[in-house]
Amino acid sequence: MRFRPPGASTGAFAGTVLHSDHGAQYTSEEFEDLCDRLGAVWSMGAVGLSADNPAAEASNATLKRETLYGRALRLWASPRVARLAVFSWIGRCNTRRRHTANGQLSPRVYEQWAVSLRLAASSDGVHTSGGMPVRSARTGLAAGRSARNALVKNQRDLR
Numbered sequence: 617m618r619f620r621p622p623g624a625s626t627g628a629f630a631g632t633v634l635h636s637d638h639g640a641q642y643t644s645e646e647f648e649d650l651c652d653r654l655g656a657v658w659s660m661g662a663v664g665l666s667a668d669n670p671a672a673e674a675s676n677a678t679l680k681r682e683t684l685y686g687r688a689l690r691l692w693a694s695p696r697v698a699r700l701a702v703f704s705w706i707g708r709c710n711t712r713r714r715h716t717a718n719g720q721l722s723p724r725v726y727e728q729w730a731v732s733l734r735l736a737a738s739s740d741g742v743h744t745s746g747g748m749p750v751r752s753a754r755t756g757l758a759a760g761r762s763a764r765n766a767l768v769k770n771q772r773d774l775r
Contacts, residue, residue, distance in 0.1 A: 630656070633659050636661070637661055683701050712724060
């Protein structure tokens with residue numbers, strides 16, 4: 617059975633650049649054929665150069681450390697069990713795991729904070745531009761801080 621990503625039939629990937637490292641899955645004929653079928657441009661970084669995508673490299677390192685290796689190398693009952701563990705980690709990382717880029721808030725709490733900040737800003741005389749608050753009054757900044765503090769407290773209470 618061939619892999620067929622969503623959007624493949626609509627041409628949504630035409631012109632998309634798929635940049636990767638030199639991993640076996642990306643140097644395979646199957647991957648090259650997939651890129652051709654999708655109309656995507658295939659791009660590879662230099663061998664051993666992880667600076668091409670530091671965010672992905674950091675995410676992959678965290679996944680390996682927290683899920684695949686843990687405290688000791690785990691032996692999985694089957695590839696399916698390993699895949700389920702990875703998918704579970706991705707779900708947790710995308711919703712509940714705290715991220716440095718979000719001020720140590722989980723993505724779910726960060727999104728609630730951003731919405732609260734926008735609501736507080738719109739009711740406190742702070743104008744918004746493209747959905748992001750623009751500080752034009754000290755009250756808007758204070759409201760944003762209090763909204764964030766309330767959400768941090770809620771996150772602690774949920775643990």
